[in-house]
Amino acid sequence: MHRTALVTLNMRELDRLKVIQAVVDMGLKPGRAAERLGLTVRQIERLVIRYRESGAGGLASRKRGGPGNRRLDPGAADRALSIIRDRYADFGPTLACEKFWECHGIRLAKETVRKLMTDAGLWIPRRQRPPKVYQPRARRSCLGELIQIDGSDHRWFEDRAPACTLLVYVDDATSRRMMRHFTQTRLPRHRWPSDPARSRSPPHSFRIE
Template structure:
């Protein structure tokens, strides 16, 4: 005797269709009871007369999906992940597979594959404190968020250094990236010099309250730092943020770069690093 697997919904539908076929219930009443169209009721009645209750079971049950990934492709992708991208996240793996290996698969499929293989762990969402959003500036170049991120960017291959990051407030683009030994005045001056030569003079800069940007004696007597005097001569307004959340675009960019840039720079030479840093604009925005 063959066993037919049916859901509760299908069994309920079978009872109503059986009554309809036997003449105990009109098709209109059956349509209202099952919340489906009259046309669908007629179709189900036809299937019931032809195959009985079995005809109402879902026809795809027990069959493999037509969208199922080819086992050879699955094995190939898994090999690339384990050998070349062992500590990459699903989105970054997807991008690198398309760019380096010419394999196009969805991010969600990669995520599920990595979870099944124990490579990726599902992260619990943290309790996020929400802040009132400040409206973006209307045009590119009006306001630039600037900050430095000290980190072991080259892991154990080089000593700890600082990445000077400049993000446009209107578009979220990474406008300037520069590695310096430490967060210092010279690094910010070189970054501003290259930004102005490439993009022109911005209207304003949005920074934290580091002593490079704001004098610690400013409360007692208004006093500009050397960086502040230079910006005043260039007619660039210098705005100081009261919290890291206030300049969230550059802070989020730091988080994305600390995750992606360190991994992408593994095993590449000096020119390879230069190419990666100078092509990170769209990558970082997708990551955020």
């Protein structure tokens, strides 16, 4: 009688358990069991032996709970981390992974490199980074010190003319619209107009959005 223990089986292993129990307890032929599970008769016989020796636990994967095939041994992990510290400490995991293969002939999974760098404090996962704080830019203090230019592409004249860009010039200090005009490009290529009636002198600087 098997000692009671907690056994974890996945869906495939549960299907195997039902069929192997039928072989042992209900006389299901190994050949029929092999057809149901897509295995050979010899594999069924091995599963029956394991079930009789260990119960349901004998059908659980023997690799479960052990180190994965892709896990680096400690020596290889130490060598990889040494290379990262010496040459790629300021790289991201993806680029460091590419450099391992290009420059050292070492093929590592990106997630392996990411874990090595994270554990060593060389990389901070995005979800753990503090949010960026953007300070609002202070407005200029004087009219004409900075003019911001914004463009909007549209068929402003419908079918009467080709599509063009409306450029709007806004003073940064006062939010006042200084000028508007149409052009074929977002880059302003005209001279700032002289307007003696309004004493409008050329702005000190422009900013194109």
